[in-house]
Structures are given as structure tokens and as C-alpha cells.
Amino acid sequence: MEGLEEVLGTLKNQVRLIPFRTLTGMIAGGLTIQRRAQNLVPRDLGNLRASAFTTWSKGAKNTAPSFSNDHGDASKLNKRHTQVVAESKASLSTNEILHPEVEVGFSAFYALFVHEDMEAKHLNGKQAKFLQQAVSQGMPDVIKAIETETIIKESD
Amino acid sequence: MNPVTVDIKDLLVEKSIGEWGTIKESVWGIFIGKEPDNPTNTITLYDTPGVVGKQFDNKRHFFHSAFQIRVRSIDYLDSYAKAQACIEALDRYGKFQVEPNTSYDNIIMEDEPLALPEDSQGRTIFVTNGIAYRREIA
Numbered sequence: 001m002e003g004l005e006e007v008l009g010t011l012k013n014q015v016r017l018i019p020f021r022t023l024t025g026m027i028a029g030g031l032t033i034q035r036r037a038q039n040l041v042p043r044d045l046g047n048l049r050a051s052a053f054t055t056w057s058k059g060a061k062n063t064a065p066s067f068s069n070d071h072g073d074a075s076k077l078n079k080r081h082t083q084v085v086a087e088s089k090a091s092l093s094t095n096e097i098l099h100p101e102v103e104v105g106f107s108a109f110y111a112l113f114v115h116e117d118m119e120a121k122h123l124n125g126k127q128a129k130f131l132q133q134a135v136s137q138g139m140p141d142v143i144k145a146i147e148t149e150t151i152i153k154e155s156d
Numbered sequence: 157m158n159p160v161t162v163d164i165k166d167l168l169v170e171k172s173i174g175e176w177g178t179i180k181e182s183v184w185g186i187f188i189g190k191e192p193d194n195p196t197n198t199i200t201l202y203d204t205p206g207v208v209g210k211q212f213d214n215k216r217h218f219f220h221s222a223f224q225i226r227v228r229s230i231d232y233l234d235s236y237a238k239a240q241a242c243i244e245a246l247d248r249y250g251k252f253q254v255e256p257n258t259s260y261d262n263i264i265m266e267d268e269p270l271a272l273p274e275d276s277q278g279r280t281i282f283v284t285n286g287i288a289y290r291r292e293i294a
Contacts, residue, residue: 113272113273116224116270116283118202118204118226119200132204132222136205
């Protein structure tokens, strides 16, 4: 049949690219979770919010955030951010095809305490469990991001 | 379907981990959603963000219902021991049902007790988190 070979060739190429695009979709999904969590983070100087990151084994987003030094913590936060992001990347699978992995987190040294303290008072719209809530509510967005990247595109 | 904390509270009471809503200083009081100033020794449960799982029989869903247990006491080791006792009482609890319409497949405690900063009265606080796998039944 005329054109069939061309179509099959394109399809084969598309299928071959799906595993690579899964990671791309997961990174997009991770960034969605990161943004959602940043919107829920209790704010004082904004340093906790700024310490958010999304990593995969060969890359990261938000590698050099700008921290406020009002409490004299900027240097400590910067050093820790670099270390946490590096450790996160090293902990993730390097096999981006069979085991694509993405991690979203907050590097500030007090992030865990803010996240886990359900009795702390926060302004409206801000809360403990900010990352857990972002994951809970954002899973459909993550799935959609992966689907969008892995869909077979006619234009490719 | 109850908030998961209500059912978890019943399990802790049944296992004699504490007494529901008591203000007696001689025992551990169990509370939901708000840690009271008294008694000193408290176990407070919070519903935390969970996930609605996949659908079964075309209308009902599985739920991954998350909760936190927060233990407070003057003594650091007492707080830790009580948090650990809660974990041991609940982790891998197995199947059970709660009237009128909830079936639990299991409870998994996810982490070791985490020490939070002391409260304004110098009392120690430990938290630990869990997930209950449950579904509505007819």
C-alpha cells in the first residue's frame, strides 16, 4: 500500500522516542508539583519557598536560588541547597529509559519541621504538608504532562 | 466513611495506647485535629493530604487516606516510646471493617518518629505519619 512504509517508519521512530519523552513529561510534572507546593509554603522571608528544587539524574531546576539574608542565613542556605540538589541527583536512577526518576523537594534546613508541624499557625492559603498536598492534588497534572509528552505527534 | 483519624483513634483506644478526649493527667489523652494545652501527655491525630485511588465496580474508589500522629510529653524518652508504641500498634494492621460502610485493607506507618522543636512550655513533640488503604463497601 502506498505510503504505508513511510507511516510505519514514522510510527516506529515515535515509539522509539516514547521512553525518552517519559522523563521529559515527568520533569514537567515535577515542576508542576514544585510550583503547587511553592504556592502553599508558609512565607516569612521567602527562603523556604526559594529552596524548592526538581531534579533528575542528569539535571536540575532551580540550582541557584536567591536567598534573603535578613536572618543571616543566606550563605548557609546556599551551601545546603547545592549539597541537597547534588545528593538528590546522585540518588536517582541514571537509566532514564527503563527507570526514569524525578524528585521534588525543599532544601532549607528547617523545611521538614515546617512541613510536619500541623499545629503551627499560618496565613490563609499557606499550610504544613505543603509538598504532600501538592502531590495529592497535582497527580492528574503529572499524568497529563507525561501523556502530553508521550503522545504520538503527527508533526514529528 | 469516617475521617481516617476517627477510625485510627478507635484502634489506639482499643489497644490501650490512650484515652479518648480525657483531661486526666495520669493517662495519655487522644485528640483529633487540635492539640489541647492539657493534659500534658497527648496523642493528637490529623487528617493529612491523601490520594483517591483507582475506581472499582465502576462507581466506588479506593482511598489512600493519610494521617499524622503527634505525641507530646515533658519527657523526651516517654514521647518517643509512645510514638513508637503507636507505630507498633498500627503498622501492618491488616484487614478490618468499620461500621457502617468502610473496609480497610491495611495500615502502613511510613516513618520513624521525628522530633519537632519543643513547644512553648518545653514539652517534647514527636510526629509520625501513616497511610490507611481503605474503600467504601455497600
